[in-house]
Amino acid sequence: MPSIETRLKDMGIDLPAPPTPLANYVPAVIAGGLLFVSGQLPLGRDGSLAPGHRGKLGQDLFNEAGQEAARLCAVNVLAQAKLALDGDLSRIRRCVRLGGFINAGPKFHALPAVMNGASDLIAAALGPQKGRHARTTVGVAELPLDAAVEIEAIFEIEPE
């Protein structure tokens, strides 16, 4: 089976150098064989939030742009995981859970469709076995920087 790095390359994805949190927390923590990744925003490679990934789904942006934002959150989740694993993504045994928080305008219920942008990216990058995860998707009132989506993750990892 192709490695996660090979899959990412085939998908044309070059993981960014992820941003450092500007506060008393870290992007990821390993405990009990699990890697917990902090909630990631759809920040671009330059660390900024594109106007198209800002605001409320169903009001300021719509399904496809929301999926793109969710996909970008998932790319940043993988970038943080790689950093936490000293660059070695092959230590990922599987993705256990994604938590998806969608910045939802009134009566926007197509939350799972938006979240699929992240689930599809993880499934494609990790492959069918490692990539299938549990997930919870909810629509929230506000997100940091008025981002359209925020995604956190738990991975199971190989012991060092």
Place this chain on the structure above:
Amino acid sequence: MPSIETRLKDMGIDLPAPPTPLANYVPAVIAGGLLFVSGQLPLGRDGSLAPGHRGKLGQDLFNEAGQEAARLCAVNVLAQAKLALDGDLSRIRRCVRLGGFINAGPKFHALPAVMNGASDLIAAALGPQKGRHARTTVGVAELPLDAAVEIEAIFEIEPE
């Protein structure tokens, strides 16, 4: 002590065949001795969302209907756990955590009362020792299908 299956029977609960997610994720994942169950909606046995379990608490439905919806989410959580454990609920050591997301209308703060519908079901089904769990309850802006409640869970399980 009666088994979880016996308790469910005594409660008149026949766990449904749970729905398969129509996307790149799975209903539950086992990792590190923990079983993570994806967020479950209050879908009925036929897989549909009853009108009475739809909309915002304090606006479209009220405490008792909300508790019923939360209870139904918890039944679906158990159904997914059973499926993930190859039908053997006796492998559940305890319920570790429930996460409750309530579709809350303006100024609806009785979120814990709604969530009790789920906690009471889990406590009754698993018994006083295995059933007592940590939980987090929040009111969200929107939920998939405009469901009134969504509940995710973590269980500790016996090794195979």
Place this chain on the structure above:
Amino acid sequence: MPSIETRLKDMGIDLPAPPTPLANYVPAVIAGGLLFVSGQLPLGRDGSLAPGHRGKLGQDLFNEAGQEAARLCAVNVLAQAKLALDGDLSRIRRCVRLGGFINAGPKFHALPAVMNGASDLIAAALGPQKGRHARTTVGVAELPLDAAVEIEAIFEIEPE
């Protein structure tokens, strides 16, 4: 390195006797080497919610009061952890993750600044190594008792 108890003393913090949940759930559960603490509200030592820690950020209260509320949630998280560890905070190996739910008014996006009230408290109480955690911060529609903030936590603990 100073103990967590010493650090708390130096910070002038005397952990309260935490409130018992009035429902079928518990404040904290230990499983798989992890301690899961239920979502905590910014309740004071007397168990009541101060008017200044109630309502929506950006509408009823503002950044500094929000940070105070988040800090108080974190104090209550530690109080629950201490209770679950039979009074022995030295069993905490590290804080793994904080989940922050901010009661956010329209267009309030300074959620991370509010959440820093909790992250700073945990970092100061546990010290730089044990205190650095992953975190997820989102703005929710409503919280129990109309609290301004709710915070849940996962700690890694030493085996007994």
